[in-house]
Amino acid sequence: MLHKLPENENELLAKVASGDTHAFSIIYNAYRKRIYTIALQYLHAEMQAEDAVQEIFLKLWRLEDNLTNIRNLEAYLLQLTKYKCLNMMRRQNLENLHIEPLHEGFEYADSDTEDQILLNDTRKIVNEGIAMLPPKQKLVYQLCRMQDLKYEKVGEKLNISPETVRSHLKLALKSLRAHISMHTDLTILLILFKII
Incomplete structure (x- = not known):
């Protein structure tokens, strides 16, 4: 009151x-x-x-x-x-709106050879971006985005605060978006698939 x-x-x-x-x-x-x-x-x-x-x-x-x-x-x-x-x-x-590596099992409804090649290229670019992240950001990204853990859980695992987890994830996403934006044709594809 x-x-x-x-x-x-x-x-x-x-x-x-x-x-x-x-x-x-x-x-x-x-x-x-x-x-x-x-x-x-x-x-x-x-x-x-x-x-x-x-x-x-x-x-x-x-x-x-x-x-x-x-x-x-x-x-x-x-x-x-x-x-x-x-x-x-x-x-x-x-x-x-995050970037997740495309899982091996992911298939587009229309599986033309051209689409498959594009998806493989996209997977490669995203995974390259993840590999280039600093170790802590990479680990936080993997735990938050690939294992879908909450900030608090990741903080407990890594012995850091949830706010620090959020900062690391924010930086990781910024780096990944910058990496992917260098491949503008792939950026459009990722948006279409709602991956970023």
Whole structure:
């Protein structure tokens, strides 16, 4: 439940606009739990919800003089939370468009010789990209994407935090996409098969 602000909202915003950190902490303490709860409902991940809260309040702090234009702080923060979470979900969905090596058993419905050659070439390029990854990124990629393990499980196996797992995977995917993008005809094929 929202804590009642001890001062007039407009006065608080004016103080924050002038750099008053105490006024900012009053707003933060009043709205943090509510924003976190809403972010968690959207994102279904505590760490991401915490990230959303931090980014929302950082954005609020950076508004500076524009803070005084806000007429309803609660409505503004709720709207900001919704858009921030939707953007994070979109970004996560893009990250989840992942590259997986084509399994030997994968067959295209129309198995013309030309298609088979193209698929074999694609498999080769993807596997080359995976082989070129730094050891830790390669291992994280294999555990997360090929064995379909959650960040927490991979973190336990490798004795690293889930956030570090996510960072390694993000870098691995970036490298793989860069490697594959050098083969633009294959990039189109991978998109068609929803592999990246």
